[in-house]
Amino acid sequence: MATSQYKAIVIGGSAGSYAVVSKIVAALPPDFPLPVIICMHRLKHVRAGFVEALNDKSQLNVIEPYDKQPVERGNVYVAPANYHLFVEYDATLSLSIEEPHLFCRPAIDHTLSSAAKTWRDKLIGIILTGANKDGAQGLKDIADRGGYTIVQDPATADVPTMPRAALRLLQPSATLPPQGIIDFLKSIR
Amino acid sequence: MDIKDFLKEFNRRCGFDFSDYSTNSISRRLSKICEEMGLSFEQILNMVVADKQLVQTIVEDITVNTTELFRDPSVWTAYAQLLPKHLPKQTMSTIWHIGCSKGLEVYSNLIIINELGLQDRCRVFGTDINPTVLENAQKGVYPYSFNKGYVDNFNTVMHSLNLNTPFEKYFSIDEQADTMTVSPTLRQQARFLPQDLVKDRAPFAYRVDVVFLRNVMIYFNEQLQNRVLSNVLEKMHDGALFIMGKQEDIPQAMKSRLLRQGPFYKKFK
Numbered sequence: 001m002a003t004s005q006y007k008a009i010v011i012g013g014s015a016g017s018y019a020v021v022s023k024i025v026a027a028l029p030p031d032f033p034l035p036v037i038i039c040m041h042r043l044k045h046v047r048a049g050f051v052e053a054l055n056d057k058s059q060l061n062v063i064e065p066y067d068k069q070p071v072e073r074g075n076v077y078v079a080p081a082n083y084h085l086f087v088e089y090d091a092t093l094s095l096s097i098e099e100p101h102l103f104c105r106p107a108i109d110h111t112l113s114s115a116a117k118t119w120r121d122k123l124i125g126i127i128l129t130g131a132n133k134d135g136a137q138g139l140k141d142i143a144d145r146g147g148y149t150i151v152q153d154p155a156t157a158d159v160p161t162m163p164r165a166a167l168r169l170l171q172p173s174a175t176l177p178p179q180g181i182i183d184f185l186k187s188i189r
Numbered sequence: 190m191d192i193k194d195f196l197k198e199f200n201r202r203c204g205f206d207f208s209d210y211s212t213n214s215i216s217r218r219l220s221k222i223c224e225e226m227g228l229s230f231e232q233i234l235n236m237v238v239a240d241k242q243l244v245q246t247i248v249e250d251i252t253v254n255t256t257e258l259f260r261d262p263s264v265w266t267a268y269a270q271l272l273p274k275h276l277p278k279q280t281m282s283t284i285w286h287i288g289c290s291k292g293l294e295v296y297s298n299l300i301i302i303n304e305l306g307l308q309d310r311c312r313v314f315g316t317d318i319n320p321t322v323l324e325n326a327q328k329g330v331y332p333y334s335f336n337k338g339y340v341d342n343f344n345t346v347m348h349s350l351n352l353n354t355p356f357e358k359y360f361s362i363d364e365q366a367d368t369m370t371v372s373p374t375l376r377q378q379a380r381f382l383p384q385d386l387v388k389d390r391a392p393f394a395y396r397v398d399v400v401f402l403r404n405v406m407i408y409f410n411e412q413l414q415n416r417v418l419s420n421v422l423e424k425m426h427d428g429a430l431f432i433m434g435k436q437e438d439i440p441q442a443m444k445s446r447l448l449r450q451g452p453f454y455k456k457f458k
């Protein structure tokens with residue numbers, strides 16, 4: 001895939017998506033050309049060590065961003081526990097402790113929709129396995145602005161609610177199993 | 190009319206300046222307000238001069254006022270371990286919670302202060318732009334079942350300080366009414382006062398030994414952060430403790446004036 005076309009990747013998944021997310025971050029090469037932003041619902045108790053564990057597996061730099069941190073290639077940004085993560089128009093990240101959305105904080109919709117406004121058709125959005133419909137509207141916002149959208153094939157999802165909710169709202173550019181998502185990402189140059 | 194024009198005119202007519210709040214957050218919240226009220230920017234501006242209640246509602250809806258008891262427990266543990274060493278022994282100390290919302294951060298702090306036996310050496314202020322949250326703070330009554338996490342946070346902090354203090358020492362729970370109420374002792378120790386951080390000075394005369402400014406400046410742009418921070422710094426003693434939210438950082442321009450110390454900052458002497 002020709003690449004200069006895209007500016008960033010945003011990924012949403014709920015608690016059960018940890019296995020897929022860790023495979024993805026483990027597979028990306030150190031010179032991966034795009035920044036990756038991940039918004040994952042977390043169980044209250046898996047806080048400490050979660051991001052460190054992802055970072056250990058990855059050749060990229062996996063971090064919980066600070067408020068107003070700029071988005072740069074080489075980094076994988078993971079929404080911090082108990083904060084919503086937004087992308088601002090100047091491609092910096094911002095955090096908020098406003099109300100949970102669909103009982104979720106961080107909410108995937110917030111991250112994906114704000115990223116869609118910033119990067120429009122230069123954005124790749126991915127929805128993984130999950131037990132909540134949060135994320136579907138955000139992925140639709142990406143599709144509506146001409147971004148590239150991928151939904152994890154519900155047949156391969158531990159909990160198919162989230163991918164199914166997305167498929168009800170939009171026709172994604174691709175529906176793929178985890179390995180397909182990884183192959184796609186690795187083909188980006 | 191775009192958001193910039195609206196905010197400028199809103200300030201001119203109502204005296205609340207949100208023009209340097211982060212664009213993303215403010216535009217989302219404003220579109221929600223317009224949508225829910227079924228009003229355009231122009232219509233709102235036409236109404237605000239006569240309708241003070243509407244102004245209040247808008248201020249409340251623009252500002253995010255969620256808060257929690259002992260949010261990020263590990264920070265509170267570190268704070269409790271540092272505080273006795275940090276406060277001067279001979280004089281009264283002043284602690285200031287800026288943007289204290291419904292007061293839970295102030296009460297978290299007062300619980301620590303009482304557990305450490307420092308209550309006679311500290312005066313604790315909470316300030317906020319929003320009078321409604323301050324009223325709630327003063328009353329100290331919160332929904333219970335929705336906020337059971339407060340009890341978990343409380344127990345986590347007490348446990349890590351090797352204390353067995355029960356939650357009921359500081360809160361009375363009424364299961365029937367589904368409320369928890371802060372003890373009268375804590376309520377008397379807290380002083381809640383209105384202040385708009387963007388344009389007002391601190392509403393008390395003392396210099397400050399500890400400042401909590403958590404999850405407030407994440408809603409400001411960097412320019413406003415710098416302005417607000419230099420005003421707050423002026424109010425602080427040299428060496429005073431400055432505490433922000435877990436994922437917040439001070440703006441570049443202020444780094445020479447505040448030194449990082451673990452999860453906190455100290456005002457540079």
Ligand SMILES: C[S@@+](CC[C@H](N)C(=O)[O-])C[C@H]1O[C@@H](n2cnc3c(N)ncnc32)[C@H](O)[C@@H]1O
Nearest residue numbers: 252253254256288290317318385386387403404
């Ligand atoms: C998200 S709450 C944070 C509450 C608490 N510090 C915490 O971290 O749990 C933000 C608070 O900042 C207040 N605030 C926003 N703008 C302000 C201003 N210009 N002056 C004073 N307070 C302000 C809001 O009213 C709100 O109560």
